[in-house]
Amino acid sequence: PIEFHEDVLQAMATPATSHVAPNFIPVLGESIELLREVLFTSGQPFIIAGSGTLGWDMTASNLVEAGEEVLVCNSGYFGDRFGECLETYGAKVTHLRVPIGDAPQLAAVAAALKTNKYKAITITHVDTSTGVLADIKGIAEVVRNESPETLVVVDGVCSKALGAPPGLCVMGVSKRAIEVFKTRKTPVPNYYANWNRWLPIMNAYEARKPSYFATPAVQNVFALHVSLKQIIAQGVEKRFAVHKEASAKAKKFIHDLGLKLVPTGLDHAANGMSAVYYPEGVAATDLLPKLAAHGIVAAGGLHVEIAPKYFRIGHMGISVTEPERGHLDATLNAVKASLAECGYKGAL
Template sequence: MRDLLMIPGPVEFEPEVLQALGAPTLGHTDPAFIALFGRALKRMREVCLAPGAQPFVVAGSGTLAMEMAVANLVEPGDRALVVNTGYFSDRMAKILERHGAQVTHVRAAPGDVPSADEVETHLVRGGFKVMTVTHVDTSTAVLTPVEALVRAARKHGVLSVVDGVCATAGESFHQDAWGADVYLTASQKAVGVPPGLALLTVGPRAMEAWRARKTPVASVYSDWAEWLPIMEAYEAGKPAYFATPPVNLVCALEVSLGQILAEGMEARFARHQRMARAFRAAWKALGLRMLPTSDAVAAHTLSAVYYPDGVDAALVGRVKGQGIVVAGGLHPELKARYFRVGHMNRVGPTDVLAAVGAVERALLAAGHRSEPGAAVAAAQASLVAG
């Protein structure tokens, strides 16, 4: 019997997506593949609600998507503001510094987010070229209020780069309407495709800033100049070559994006919110405390939950013994003190109840005192209530 994967990526994938992944591989200049890649690029715009953006689909991880954004927008000496909410904000800062940026952090305590006023105080002082925001930090399950932040960046003439790796297609995001300049993500989370694709939708202001660079992009593989002709050619139905694309992953992406759009973006955002509410009801029934400091800053794509007194990281293994795979902590300061449960992409009520039941049984076996069945009942009540 196969375990149910409930970690914050990779996630469980739809059978049709896996079928596309396992199909015979087409040549990367095959007319059928060119047409399919072109549809995937168009669908990227629709999923990110970014009709005016240029999509990029490149073989690599979410970290490559982060690097592509930075490498193309930042030149040595440029100033960057990092809205820091955890492990992956730190990674973004590291990438910025490697490309020569002077980085200023606006930090919050683990589990919280910097206030919009605090961020704006820095923006008002001027001099920043780029502001980066992690939409959902996978290490802390903190959801950043990106709309207010990217609107503030635009008001002050600063480019906004939003890391949506653990958010895209799961958390509400309207790239064009909110004015986000770059939205980046990876395939293996709410986008619903096995690991291996770095995905970006780049708005007109960011493309203009890139074209106005005074120095070449330091990385050949990350350079939009190498990839833009390829993306434009595929979308126009023409063959082009820079580096061989991961054909089967792109085929799987086209299928998954089609399924996402068939569900509808607002309906999909609402479903993720419903599943998250059910998990929160369960954690409360178990007497557990989430790492995010309030529901307002808690992600809908995953939960980060502190172990109760007397329970340690062995709980993760106990839960796996119940047939559900969850993840341990990741934030360097806290990683031995909490666990994480992913609930994104195809996750529905059955998955929620199975995961909650497994965590509940594992906690009881570890000696945690709670009313047997209370967590499942609380999750079920939340799901019934909608």
């Protein structure tokens, strides 16, 4: 979890409001427009009640038809799960796996595209099970060169990075992907995730008109709207920069403690979180309760092969964009103090 800005929390406390109320329609409509700015896209945004996992269902059911081939760049837990979702809808999935802590390699992607034709390639931007950052731009360029007809799908599940509470599926879909969807040969094998139902809703609200298929998460949309306006006001590029600075600070602190990151290199380590191996003699049952006693919520491991061996801390949202709050320093100091309480000599 992250800390939310007070204005975002206040928006979540909006009194019960109809999804066709005059004060809600422009909020959803403007949120769709703001997403284009934040995502640097001229395509079609979707804002739909559901978790990021709904984005997998939308991708698998709307863009891929049964029997079509999909290449999954797999750098951890979420590559596995995206693959499972695609297979549920009948896709033939090939996993391009990397060793734990490594990022997908451009040469390996190019080689895979030379040996087979894929309807889509999926990439987890940051697999939070490993803290690995994928080179989205580099992979997309390889795809454009080797197999330009292949759709590039980025899993960038982002409620924390957007500074908004979970509860919405946020997507940006290119015009080319929409055309692929519109020319599919078989019916969409999903009811709730079907873009035939959601495209008219998104278009109506962007035109500031009410429409209905399923009730939106009204309070979540109010909160997202506030957060998106804050991001635009700060500047998206500046937001990227301050997250990189905070990440560098956190990772230097971790290194100076003598700890090892799960990512095998800083060039592919995520900027919004850090995955850190426990030092010898310290376990999750030792460290995490001590961190909690210091008021810090950290997560245990998620990758099935190394889950008991590492922990994860986040550094995103207002905790880094407003450093005067002291959240990052408090977290890092708590890690050091808790490790010292565990008897780790590197923290003494």
